[in-house]
Amino acid sequence: MKIGTWNVNSIRTRQPHVIDWLNTNSVDALCLQETKVIDQDFPKSPFEELGYHVYIYGQKAYNGVAIFSRQPLEDVTTGFTPIVGESLAEEFDEQKRVITGVCNGVRIVNLYVPNGSSVGSEKYDYKLRWFKVLKQYLTKFLDESNQELCICGDFNIALEDKDIYNPKSKENHIMSSPLEREALQDILSLGLKDAFRKFTSQGGYFSWWDYRSGGFQRNRGWRIDHHYLTPKLYKKAVKCTIDIEPRKLTKPSDHAPVIVEF
DNA sequence: ATGGCGAATGCAATTCGA
Numbered sequence: 001m002k003i004g005t006w007n008v009n010s011i012r013t014r015q016p017h018v019i020d021w022l023n024t025n026s027v028d029a030l031c032l033q034e035t036k037v038i039d040q041d042f043p044k045s046p047f048e049e050l051g052y053h054v055y056i057y058g059q060k061a062y063n064g065v066a067i068f069s070r071q072p073l074e075d076v077t078t079g080f081t082p083i084v085g086e087s088l089a090e091e092f093d094e095q096k097r098v099i100t101g102v103c104n105g106v107r108i109v110n111l112y113v114p115n116g117s118s119v120g121s122e123k124y125d126y127k128l129r130w131f132k133v134l135k136q137y138l139t140k141f142l143d144e145s146n147q148e149l150c151i152c153g154d155f156n157i158a159l160e161d162k163d164i165y166n167p168k169s170k171e172n173h174i175m176s177s178p179l180e181r182e183a184l185q186d187i188l189s190l191g192l193k194d195a196f197r198k199f200t201s202q203g204g205y206f207s208w209w210d211y212r213s214g215g216f217q218r219n220r221g222w223r224i225d226h227h228y229l230t231p232k233l234y235k236k237a238v239k240c241t242i243d244i245e246p247r248k249l250t251k252p253s254d255h256a257p258v259i260v261e262f
Numbered sequence: 263a264t265g266g267c268g269a270a271t272g273c274a275a276t277t278c279g280a
Contacts, residue, residue: 004276009268009269012269034269036270061277061278115279115280117279154280173280175280176280210266210280211267211280212267213265213266214266215267224280234270251268
């Protein structure tokens with residue numbers, strides 16, 4: 001079983017790239033972030049024609065997540081609210097960042113973590129508080145079932161210095177600040193592990209490069225798109241790779257897809 | 263430090279992303 005994650009930075013703009021990629025990469029499920037489209041305008045049929053069931057949770061202009069799955073998903077829910085309740089989640093579900101469903105007994109949780117803008121900003125505070133609700137959300141799934149979890153998406157955090165091209169200049173930068181890393185570590189303390197790091201301990205592997213200043217050409221990247229797995233699934237993982245090919249195309253997303261295989 | 267680029271909105275210039 002292969003599960004991909006890809007921040008496409010607009011599904012309507014990236015539709016040809018995603019179709020081409022799916023035609024040459026046989027994933028069982030693909031988690032998308034930053035679809036940037038309301039549900040009624042999501043281009044579902046091109047992906048259904050490729051044999052995928054399409055589950056979407058979008059909004060106008062910003063954010064938006066989707067899961068494409070070869071098998072129908074069970075128990076699909078969107079947002080935090082159905083899991084943690086309205087009082088905790090209300091503020092956060094205005095932004096469409098969370099969708100989950102069960103595929104072959106594995107619960108896939110697809111996340112688009114808030115960017116945070118800059119350290120100390122209001123959006124940064126929002127990002128840190130978003131993680132506290134995420135912990136409540138994931139705890140429900142971990143406590144109330146013995147399902148295995150694959151939590152993937154754009155985390156907007158590089159967990160270690162080796163996940164950044166030039167860490168010395170990023171010591172208190174957005175996506176690598178100590179409080180952000182603590183927030184993500186607190187999630188991992190639930191018993192989750194980074195699939196990519198099962199196979200690759202070296203640095204220099206990135207999943208996002210800034211459009212500006214020739215970031216990709218100069219390989220000035222960050223590894224911020226991840227798959228986090230519960231212990232049994234982590235043991236079963238046989239591969240986790242970043243496919244930088246789509247990032248080389250004209251009009252690319254600024255992120256590359258990442259694929260885990262069990 | 264700043265600005266660089268790209269997408270959406272909506273039709274020019276601004277907001278947002280990371």
